[in-house]
Amino acid sequence: MREQLFDAAERVLLRDGPSALTSRAVTTEAGVAKGVLHRHFADFDAFLAEFVLDRVHRMDAQAAALGDAAGTGTIAGNLTDALTALFGSVAVAIVPLVTYRDGLRARLRKDWPAGVPVLTDAAIMIASYLAAERDLGRIAADADVETLAYTLIGTAHLLYADRDSTPPEAEAFRKVVNTVIGGVVRA
CATH class of the missing domain: 1.10.357.10 (Tetracycline Repressor, domain 2)
Incomplete structure (x- = not known):
């Protein structure tokens, strides 16, 4: 799951830049619920x-x-x-x-x-x-x-x-x- 989220973050970062990199953008890109990110990371x-x-x-x-x-x-x-x-x-x-x-x-x-x-x-x-x-x-x-x-x-x-x-x-x-x-x- 971590790698899936990291890969999604990389795609968002490369495509849209740092200002677009939000937890919602990452989880949407990864195709998972927003809570998944917060289950694996403190914030x-x-x-x-x-x-x-x-x-x-x-x-x-x-x-x-x-x-x-x-x-x-x-x-x-x-x-x-x-x-x-x-x-x-x-x-x-x-x-x-x-x-x-x-x-x-x-x-x-x-x-x-x-x-x-x-x-x-x-x-x-x-x-x-x-x-x-x-x-x-x-x-x-x-x-x-x-x-x-x-x-x-x-x-x-x-x-x-x-x-x-x-x-x-x-x-x-x-x-x-x-x-x-x-x-x-x-x-």
Whole structure:
């Protein structure tokens, strides 16, 4: 039931935005009675906190795949693919949801003390990948992988943030990735 409700919340969020995400919208989308949500969660913000954390944990497989890509292909290609997959998902919609709901932010702060969960986790994923590439000698030994990761995540978010428009073209995004990492990549 939890997964059914989470999937319904994701559909409402992606289709209608954070202001439309209500307990009634979720239960209607899931095809269940409104009381079902409240039987499984203390209140709607508790539901939303669990939803956000569930979607963050879904990034674990993507992080593992990116880590496995270290030493293969091109660094820019690996990063472009990972960021495109990340921001083509519900991740972009979670940011305004967290920003929009004070109660949700307060609940998330109990488990996630800083940042927006999906973006913070993505930055950790990118930094870990870049550190692995640095260990392999494919990027400069003195590269600040955390700053590069935050720069890539911030830039990707700015490119993808407008949910009403089409995603940026792959070439435009690849250009940004190459610009950010260009000074540290070794031939």
